[in-house]
Amino acid sequence: MLKRVLESKDAVISTLAVINAPVDPLSQEEWEVLQEACTVLEPFEQVTVEISADSYVTASKVLILCKGLQKVTAEHQTRVTTGKVKELVDALCVSMDRKFHRMEWNTVLSETTILDPRFKKLAFTDNRADDKALQRITSAAERSSQSTPLPGGQEGEETQASAVWRFFEDRATGSTTRRNPSSDAILEVRSYCEEPLFQRSADPLSWWEAKDSGYPRLTHVMTRRLCIVATSVPSERIFSKTGQILTERRNRINPSKLRHLVFLNANLR
Structure with a gap:
């Protein structure tokens, strides 16, 4: 959202000036706050996209990506110049320290990472x-x-x-x-x-x-570890697709056919 506002900065300023809208324009300092906030938040977007996929292994990446996110955010503490963004960075660092400090002891994440x-x-x-x-x-x-x-066993074989x-x-x-x-x-x-x-x-x-x-x-x-997904996003995508298949005009589809349609929609690529 902030990136789109920054990309449209000139158009927003010009439009507000032309239509004389009863909206206070952003000051130069506020535009700088938006720019720095985008720089700080961009790695969070990248990590979110990385671990929300469903076409490759994701759970084994969580430990590494979270550590990398902490390091990148901590580096911003000495780079940001605006007070509001500095508060944002400090809050993010404190929150991640609290949430991530025992992550290596998580059974699922630790085993998938090693495997x-x-x-x-x-x-x-x-x-x-x-x-x-x-x-x-x-x-x-x-x-x-x-x-x-x-290896080398003869289970199921008939040897004469x-x-x-x-x-x-x-x-x-x-x-x-x-x-x-x-x-x-x-x-x-x-x-x-x-x-x-x-x-x-x-x-x-x-x-x-x-x-x-x-x-x-x-x-x-x-086979029982790396199949685990890091987030619930893949299942939420399937729920969204189900809502697009079962509409008011197609509300008499029986559950069996709906299940097959959802399965094909999610797996046929």
Whole structure:
């Protein structure tokens, strides 16, 4: 809103002068306040757009974007020149310090961030927070081993082993059953953390697709974490689309058909 007013500054001043409207024009100082306020608020708009998308992973970005937003806003404290904007910046810094100081301990945000190969532990400033998140991920990977087939397993396959190979097959089966799910999960998490970071502009899901066979347990955990969206905006968009489909002239659509139309509208691209 403020950006549009600034873009129309000359037109607004000229129009008010021509029509002699009973409206007090903004002073030069007030125009400067608007300009500085836009500069301060622009990063908030960028972050809002970034985490409100529904076509890529968003929850894993929240920790990093919030920290970056705090730093950028704090830098404005020494740059702004107008008193009103200085008050705005101070209020924003205080509010973010209060809201964000325990964000790294949030279960969902910490686990999604670590499971994003672009960020991992680099997004954390508190080592205790990322250690706790890794412990939870390791426990989840250990539990998932019960439903995730091990690499090289023959689950669901009908093998016709001859008598010559039966001795080896018995030993291989016994070795698999003696494996420790806990140690396997720990080794898998440790190996994942030692992998080089993925490009920030790349899709983390493509990385996991390529590494699926190497990290079967973590992949199973990842599918339940990286699908989480950072905000409620995607669902609100669907509600808005539903209101456009179900109108007064189309109020007899049955629920099943409405559900299918909304699904196609949201996913057919």
